[in-house]
Amino acid sequence: MPWSQVALRFLILLLLAAGFRLKAAEASRRPPNVVLIFCDDLGYGDLGCYGSRIPTPNIDRLAGQGMRFTDFYVGQAVCSASRAALLTGCYPGRVGIQGALGPGSKTGLSAAENTIAELLKTRAYSTAIVGKWHLGDSPAFLPTRHGFDEWLGLPYSNDMWPHHPTARQFPDLPLYDGERVAEMMPEQARLTRRYTQRSVDFIRRNRDRPFFLYLAHSMPHVPIFPSPEFAGRTGLGSYADVIHEIDASVGTVMQTLKEERLDRETLVIFTSDNGPWSVYGDHAGSTGGLRGTKGTSFEGGMRVPAIFRWPGKIPSGTVCREVAGTIDILPTLARVAGAAILATPVIDGGDLSPLLFQERTARSPRRAQFMYWGTHLDAVRAGRWKLHFPHPHLVLEKPGSGGWPGVLRNGQIGLSLYDLSTDPTESRNVAGLHPEVVSHLSSLAEAMRDDLGDSSPPRVGRGIRPPGIRTD
Ligand code: MG
Numbered sequence: 223m224p225w226s227q228v229a230l231r232f233l234i235l236l237l238l239a240a241g242f243r244l245k246a247a248e249a250s251r252r253p254p255n256v257v258l259i260f261c262d263d264l265g266y267g268d269l270g271c272y273g274s275r276i277p278t279p280n281i282d283r284l285a286g287q288g289m290r291f292t293d294f295y296v297g298q299a300v301c302s303a304s305r306a307a308l309l310t311g312c313y314p315g316r317v318g319i320q321g322a323l324g325p326g327s328k329t330g331l332s333a334a335e336n337t338i339a340e341l342l343k344t345r346a347y348s349t350a351i352v353g354k355w356h357l358g359d360s361p362a363f364l365p366t367r368h369g370f371d372e373w374l375g376l377p378y379s380n381d382m383w384p385h386h387p388t389a390r391q392f393p394d395l396p397l398y399d400g401e402r403v404a405e406m407m408p409e410q411a412r413l414t415r416r417y418t419q420r421s422v423d424f425i426r427r428n429r430d431r432p433f434f435l436y437l438a439h440s441m442p443h444v445p446i447f448p449s450p451e452f453a454g455r456t457g458l459g460s461y462a463d464v465i466h467e468i469d470a471s472v473g474t475v476m477q478t479l480k481e482e483r484l485d486r487e488t489l490v491i492f493t494s495d496n497g498p499w500s501v502y503g504d505h506a507g508s509t510g511g512l513r514g515t516k517g518t519s520f521e522g523g524m525r526v527p528a529i530f531r532w533p534g535k536i537p538s539g540t541v542c543r544e545v546a547g548t549i550d551i552l553p554t555l556a557r558v559a560g561a562a563i564l565a566t567p568v569i570d571g572g573d574l575s576p577l578l579f580q581e582r583t584a585r586s587p588r589r590a591q592f593m594y595w596g597t598h599l600d601a602v603r604a605g606r607w608k609l610h611f612p613h614p615h616l617v618l619e620k621p622g623s624g625g626w627p628g629v630l631r632n633g634q635i636g637l638s639l640y641d642l643s644t645d646p647t648e649s650r651n652v653a654g655l656h657p658e659v660v661s662h663l664s665s666l667a668e669a670m671r672d673d674l675g676d677s678s679p680p681r682v683g684r685g686i687r688p689p690g691i692r693t694d
Contacts, residue, residue, distance in 0.1 A: 267510020330358015
């Protein structure tokens with residue numbers, strides 16, 4: 223071979239190697255993709271890796287390859303408030319979102335708040351929400367006005383439709399695609415599958431740029447509908463079939479990431495918006511033995527499964543017992559994506575990345591988890607201790623069945639201190655034995671009342687911001 227040809231081949235090899243290095247450097251600079259899977263009313267005890275009999279092999283694998291949290295809290299134990307907390311990194315009261323917003327709601331998420339999607343847009347992410355929004359259904363409140371490039375899903379809960387078992391005032395349920403209603407009264411048994419297909423499509427379309435996929439399943443919120451392919455598959459009833467189908471959806475999403483070679487460049491988070499809606503009996507999930515349900519500030523309402531997976535970054539098969547929650551997801555994503563959080567508006571969450579990356583001295587990023595029901599500060603948790611202030615709460619008298627709600631009654635709890643390290647079911651009040659702990663947690667609560675207020679005794683918080691008000 224003539225020298226000129228050898229030299230030419232050598233030059234080509236050099237250029238290829240340089241190109242490869244450039245690509246590798248680009249990849250290392252590229253922030254991770256984020257897939258955030260958020261279930262609706264999935265309980266602490268509904269997954270195999272949290273002790274359930276329901277087969278959830280794909281979610282269990284996620285936990286085996288990542289980190290599972292044991293003490294992970296929602297912002298408040300009800301849909302809209304919880305979603306406001308997740309997407310803004312704030313307690314729901316701070317951003318003025320309470321309860322579950324209905325069709326035509328006069329309020330919604332304020333344009334002044336910064337969502338995870340808006341934060342990641344500053345790092346050039348493609349963003350999609352697939353599934354339930356529930357932060358206002360008037361045009362100005364829709365997810366496409368809050369940083370999401372695209373949306374396929376429901377504007378609010380899937381029971382806000384004419385077939386509600388006890389309330390008859392709901393209009394036909396719309397399915398949105400972008401800001402357009404694509405379909406009225408979509409077949410609910412197909413929702414999980416449709417959400418999964420759109421998620422796969424979004425991942426494939428965005429394989430070459432960073433993306434944020436917020437997959438907010440409508441299930442297992444009642445009315446529960448497994449698809450025909452999954453109905454009866456677990457032999458454990460419809461609720462288990464629905465969870466098993468969500469697990470299969472997780473498997474499909476993970477397989478897609480693998481096929482697109484994005485497995486190691488993607489942080490996957492799986493969690494839920496609140497505990498099970500136990501009044502629906504066999505159509506509700508399990509708290510795994512924790513006290514209370516959705517709609518209460520007991521652990522069964524507030525504590526949810528949470529799994530974080532990012533191969534090569536988060537050690538596999540690890541368990542974190544620190545207090546953390548959905549309000550910490552926004553600051554955590556800001557950190558890993560290299561996005562700046564603005565000084566205002568202030569947020570409540572903290573960065574979990576030291577915990578996720580197992581830095582030796584890592585602890586919960588927050589001193590306490592505050593638990594409001596509506597505008598009432600029901601309880602505060604710091605470390606192993608949880609202090610309830612006197613408050614009314616719902617108690618399950620008789621569970622429902624077959625999609626019909628059962629019976630609730632009103633209960634009342636007085637000042638009660640629980641040691642969650644030995645008493646996770648909040649059954650032994652030890653306030654009398656630990657007055658110094660009661661005093662410490664009370665002082666944390668007092669500071670929070672200054673900030674976010676309290677309804678009883680009435681107190682106006684200085685840090686509360688208004689929700690968006692509908693103008694159309
Ligand atoms: Mg919910």
